Amino acid sequence: MYITFPQFPKYKVYISLHQNISSEKLQTIKENLASQNSEYNYCFLNAHHIISLAHLQQAIHRSVMNYSRGTMSAKTVNAEIILNLSPVNSIMDAFKNFGIREDCDSAIVVKIIEEDSNEDVSEKLTKLVGPESELNDQVLFDLVDFKRFKKVYKLNDAKFTHTQNDLSKLAIGACILRGC
Template sequence: MTYSLELDNNSNSTIKMKLYRNVKNVSDLRQKILNRTLDCCIVKPSLIVDPFQIVIAANKAVVAEKLTTKSIYSEILFNLSISKNITQSLQKFGIEDNEREILVVVIEKEGTTSNFENVLRQIDGEEVNMLQLKELTNVEEVKKVYKLSDVEFTHLSVLNSVVSRIAGKEFL
């Protein structure tokens, strides 16, 4: 199941996401991303509470007048983090060679050729329903990464707290 949503109206962009388990070629995918031969972002699902979390990070990236990182996809990973350290953000939210679950993210601009299917063809894994994301989320790790207090955790939804951190990153 593909999660698809139009981003900011002025951006003419759509975000598309798919969740995979038991991926056998993560190392190859990671290398292709580093070599810029695979045009996408692959995120660790263990740190994602809801697809909306990625939508917020992606929307910030597409409306930014100037990127902090080298590409729209590294900008999404950077925006997911509350850290202003690019390397730390990419390492925290990007995939490592030993990952087996991945969340694939592609941004498509209106009027351009779709890259999404090309990216998906290169994944050797089991596509699963996006609803299974909750099973892969490590809430304790999310609390730690986003520095959520116990009081905040009990009074607000984790998603609301995380989205607030992402949206307000430049003000912290």
């Protein structure tokens, strides 16, 4: 799906979910990301720690903001998204928790596109990662590893953590206050 932010009409964002990815494929993606292959210029995330679309969009929104203003803390906008999902400032931890992992066969792929580009992201991604699955809040919620999610966001002492909405709001708050 494509999303845009009212504040930044110059960019549009492509988000897709891919499920049941084989471990060889995950390995290949990881290697290509490490060697900075330009064919793999996407943000690959594992689905275990993303609770809702709002949570993901918050991180993308902030990354686009920093990208358009030139105030990014990470090297690339893809890494910036991963960093903005994390509640801690260490980029290594952020990659470990949110980057693509071999123990999670569902990946969320994000690509930030300049508005006038008419690149067919969807087709390229199908070739790279496999077919797209439907992406909505319920699907994301079902993919979450709650024990680890709560640990990553330090929510074990939080009071209301029953609904997706509660968890999503708390995770967004933790992301916003990263490093403050």
